Amino acid sequence: MAKATGIGGVFFRAQDIEALGKWYETHLSVPGFWTQEAGMTVFAPFKHDSDYFAAGKQWMINFRVDDLAALIGQLRAAGIAVETRAEWDTPETGQFARIHDPEGNPIELWQPA
Template sequence: MKKRVTGIGGLFFKTKDPKATKDWYQKHLGFNTDDYGCTFWWKDEAGNKCSTQWSAFDQDTKYYEPSKKDFMFNYRVENLEELLKVLKEEGVTIIGEMETYSYGKFGWIMDNDGNKIELWEPIDSAFEK
């Protein structure tokens, strides 16, 4: 199997007021925020343009369930379908079904500490406008 995780796709966390949090990061740290948070652009080892998403979620979000944590990591992966099969064979808990969008495929797992992990096979070019 090829590489599993190729980078960090996103850092998601809960906050009481997502708009105020995004505004604070924009004002004090220069984040270029929008409705979804902030996208950071970088290049991988092959020189391909890649993105990492920073997003503040409302504290009442159900998106991280069944995890009880206030954060969720998103990892960039290669060949998500194959990786999910391998992880299932290894006894890793898979959450829900893989979903496909214009910007990539998503799958979810639980780690050994009860953290929900989002796995993303990205299509970075979908974000370039």
Template sequence: MAKALGVGGIFFKSKDPAALMKWYEDTLGVPAMGEFAPFLPATMPPGGCTVFSAFKDSTDYFAPSQQSFMVNLVVDDLDGALRQVTQAGATLAGEVQSFDYGRFGWFLDPEGNKVELWEPSDTPPV
């Protein structure tokens, strides 16, 4: 049986793709290299992983965004990343939350997409 090996990309619509990708590059260091941005971190922090999950269509977890998706980015410094995105014009969405497997914070990017930032602890989620 063929098997998926991991998440190969995150794709979303944008009013101005070049400007939004430039914003992510300037704000969080996500490389903006033309139409597609191969994003291969040198290492995943201890306790980090990629999560692929479907939510009930009635969830409010993506609110206040009206999108049917949310991107999660692993970061090495949650507080610093949240400062950077707000300084670059993003709106914070909720309070930072801590769990055994790490700390989370959320923001709305310049086009209203909700993004979750995760600073993993050394214990992966199970």
């Protein structure tokens, strides 16, 4: 059974991305990139006017997955809408899909290259 294997990234808007990123690093010891036991996680503020995810949402969580195609099949079989776009996938970064939780929060699924 396909599953999420860890956090692939947490993305959020900020008015001052440099200052906010520095605050997290200073006060919580969370740098922009670090290696966890389960793998790489990206922690990076996005510009407040980014169009990477819906303008009405402050956050989008990204989960690393071990078999994106199988997970997409499972999600769709459960009646969950899954969005994929060819331009999201690259040989360097891997494959991506997006879903929303029951409250409309965006979730990105990522199978690393």
